[in-house]
Amino acid sequence: MNRRIFTVSTLSAAVGLALAAQVPQALAQGMNNPPPIVKQNIERAMAQHLEKCFGINAVAKNDCAEGAHSCAGQATKARDPGSFVLLPAGDCSKISGGSLKAG
Amino acid sequence: MPTLHELQNDVARGLIGRDTAAAALHVVGDGLAPAARLAVYRNTIVAGLTTALRLSYPAVHRLVGAAFFESAAQLFLEARPPRAACLDDYDPGFADFLAGFAPAAAIPYLAGVARFDWAVSRALHAPDAAALDPAALGAVDAADEKRLRLVPHPSVGLVRADHPVDAIWRAVLAQDDAAMAAIDLAAGPVFLRVRRDAGGGADIARLEPASWRFTASLCAGATLHDAIQAAGEVDAATLLATHLIDGVFTAFTVGDADGRQPMETLP
Numbered sequence: 001m002n003r004r005i006f007t008v009s010t011l012s013a014a015v016g017l018a019l020a021a022q023v024p025q026a027l028a029q030g031m032n033n034p035p036p037i038v039k040q041n042i043e044r045a046m047a048q049h050l051e052k053c054f055g056i057n058a059v060a061k062n063d064c065a066e067g068a069h070s071c072a073g074q075a076t077k078a079r080d081p082g083s084f085v086l087l088p089a090g091d092c093s094k095i096s097g098g099s100l101k102a103g
Numbered sequence: 104m105p106t107l108h109e110l111q112n113d114v115a116r117g118l119i120g121r122d123t124a125a126a127a128l129h130v131v132g133d134g135l136a137p138a139a140r141l142a143v144y145r146n147t148i149v150a151g152l153t154t155a156l157r158l159s160y161p162a163v164h165r166l167v168g169a170a171f172f173e174s175a176a177q178l179f180l181e182a183r184p185p186r187a188a189c190l191d192d193y194d195p196g197f198a199d200f201l202a203g204f205a206p207a208a209a210i211p212y213l214a215g216v217a218r219f220d221w222a223v224s225r226a227l228h229a230p231d232a233a234a235l236d237p238a239a240l241g242a243v244d245a246a247d248e249k250r251l252r253l254v255p256h257p258s259v260g261l262v263r264a265d266h267p268v269d270a271i272w273r274a275v276l277a278q279d280d281a282a283m284a285a286i287d288l289a290a291g292p293v294f295l296r297v298r299r300d301a302g303g304g305a306d307i308a309r310l311e312p313a314s315w316r317f318t319a320s321l322c323a324g325a326t327l328h329d330a331i332q333a334a335g336e337v338d339a340a341t342l343l344a345t346h347l348i349d350g351v352f353t354a355f356t357v358g359d360a361d362g363r364q365p366m367e368t369l370p
Binding site: 009010011012013014015016017018019021079084085086087088089090091092094095096 | 164165166167168169170171172173174177178206207209210213237238240241243245248251271274275278280283284286287288327331339340341342343344347348
């Protein structure tokens, strides 16, 4: 069904489709085949979370390690080589299929 | 007296490495031991770089936990300190580091999530650029498809991963326990396109494998003709139209067959 379109017609066809479609939805509805790209639903809450998360970035990254304490050497301290934490203890345990043995 | 170069090297070894002995010789204690003075700077650098990595790799941070992340980050930054001043650029190499990091071997999808984290971070921080007007492409002769190359928008990233890293990323950042439990690690590889949308957020799309190969080839600078050939079975026209509508490309060139010398470049 979904035959390769000959090279010679690809560009003009693409331009025609792009110009004809004012919005992606119109393109999807006008096509015989399913859209090649399936947009995933990103809920508004997720978007807000990201904006918040990355809104902080620009400040925090260039901050002298988040305020006054770093300059007194009290921020996340450089770890002693002997005190490295080498066992993941985050949300990976909530994802099935992951066994959490060290190494 | 050491030369400035020697002094700088000694201090760098004391700050990024752990060998403070040489640097301490040049530090005036004045009430605080030289090594302790150096440690203030060392801690500031380690904390700053670790924070930079945490903000660029938020899903990795969630997956492994703060303590493990900080340890991994410190090992990484000692092996690969920043080469540039901008901390937003630090550092795409972290994913490769995690891929070879033995303590993370129990999390086979971690490096993939890291690559996706980075692609999203890049998408959100990339410079603005005007999208290519499809009408401008209409002026290109169809016979020139073998010489036509498209320039991707700086925010566009293409990630292929063996696990559903986009679903993992979304679930852990949303702290959605049910979504995390529902993830099927054996669901097969995912082929993702990441870009910044008009609202400044991350637009994440799953592509079919052939569509992804076509898109990745185009974004890597292949001619339209070669991208179609490399992709295999793909509806190139519809896919290209979708990318154009989404603003995936910013410009194009029509060069010779080898593409070495563009004859014209249009915005």
